[in-house]
Amino acid sequence: MSAANQSGVAIVTGASRGIGANIARRLVRDGFAVAVNYASSSAEADKLVAELAQAGGKAVAVQGDVSKVDDVRRLFETVEQQLGKVDVVVNNAGILKTVPLAQTSDELFAQTFAINVGGVFNMLREAATRLNDGGRIINLSSTTLALNLPGYSIYNGTKAAVEAFSRVFAKELRGRRITVNCVAPGPVATDLFLNGKTEEQIAQFSKMPPLERLGQPEDIANAVAFLAGPDGAWVNGQVLRANGGIA
Numbered sequence: 001m002s003a004a005n006q007s008g009v010a011i012v013t014g015a016s017r018g019i020g021a022n023i024a025r026r027l028v029r030d031g032f033a034v035a036v037n038y039a040s041s042s043a044e045a046d047k048l049v050a051e052l053a054q055a056g057g058k059a060v061a062v063q064g065d066v067s068k069v070d071d072v073r074r075l076f077e078t079v080e081q082q083l084g085k086v087d088v089v090v091n092n093a094g095i096l097k098t099v100p101l102a103q104t105s106d107e108l109f110a111q112t113f114a115i116n117v118g119g120v121f122n123m124l125r126e127a128a129t130r131l132n133d134g135g136r137i138i139n140l141s142s143t144t145l146a147l148n149l150p151g152y153s154i155y156n157g158t159k160a161a162v163e164a165f166s167r168v169f170a171k172e173l174r175g176r177r178i179t180v181n182c183v184a185p186g187p188v189a190t191d192l193f194l195n196g197k198t199e200e201q202i203a204q205f206s207k208m209p210p211l212e213r214l215g216q217p218e219d220i221a222n223a224v225a226f227l228a229g230p231d232g233a234w235v236n237g238q239v240l241r242a243n244g245g246i247a
């Protein structure tokens with residue numbers, strides 16, 4: 001067994017950039033062989049995999065839209081063929097478009113639920129039969145669920161579903177020694193948060209947590225790594241808010 005394989009095999013969805021890319025970096029550093037999933041950013045995913053290989057880690061880029069059942073099945077099959085059976089699933093892929101509920105189009109509603117909820121559902125259902133006993137599942141929720149800011153109703157609806165799935169799924173996996181938890185970040189400096197916001201809005205969000213800064217992707221990767229690693233073994237069915245104390 002190579003050094004890079006000692007901790008097992010992990011899939012990180014939506015790992016081409018943002019929080020997911022940093023989770024992939026951290027899990028490789030912790031000794032996992034990591035599948036860097038992405039939907040369309042193949043250049044970014046390939047670049048990350050090259051960077052991880054350069055640092056002596058083991059990683060592969062695997063395209064797949066998590067909202068599509070067939071893509072998710074293919075994702076697991078490809079990872080099993082290239083890296084081996086999966087130990088850790090991080091359901092990180094997600095989208096956010098802030099629009100008041102009354103102005104939300106049918107298309108935006110459907111797309112947000114298809115990716116943020118359907119994507120997690122597809123991954124969890126597949127993981128139920130494919131994950132190694134003793135595995136870990138970490139789903140990305142959001143602290144926006146506790147803030148109730150205008151414009152976030154649809155997005156918060158999707159993350160509420162993710163938290164509900166996680167709590168019940170943790171119990172349904174009884175006997176398999178698999179934990180299921182959520183990490184709920186506050187505002188983190190990524191495209192998802194920054195796009196469409198003015199400098200002033202960004203400064204306002206930065207001041208909200210008592211620690212008075214935006215989260216960085218590494219802050220969230222650290223929380224995910226805790227739940228994926230030996231120190232997080234007894235935490236199950238929980239939501240860990242990593243947000244600098246904003247809520």
Ligand code: NAP
Pocket residue numbers: 013014015016017018019020037038039040041042064065066067091092093094095096115119140141142143144184185186187188189190191192193
């Ligand atoms: P981001 O910078 O926009 O990155 C999103 C990632 O998800 C990209 O790699 C993207 O890949 C991938 N993705 C999008 N749709 C996908 C699909 N259908 N199938 C597979 N991959 C897909 O977002 P982020 O800020 O890192 O957010 C990551 C997670 O954290 C999300 O679940 C988000 O809701 C949550 N979160 C973020 C914040 C924040 O402030 N940033 C706060 C709370 C929670 P492509 O480019 O290839 O599409």
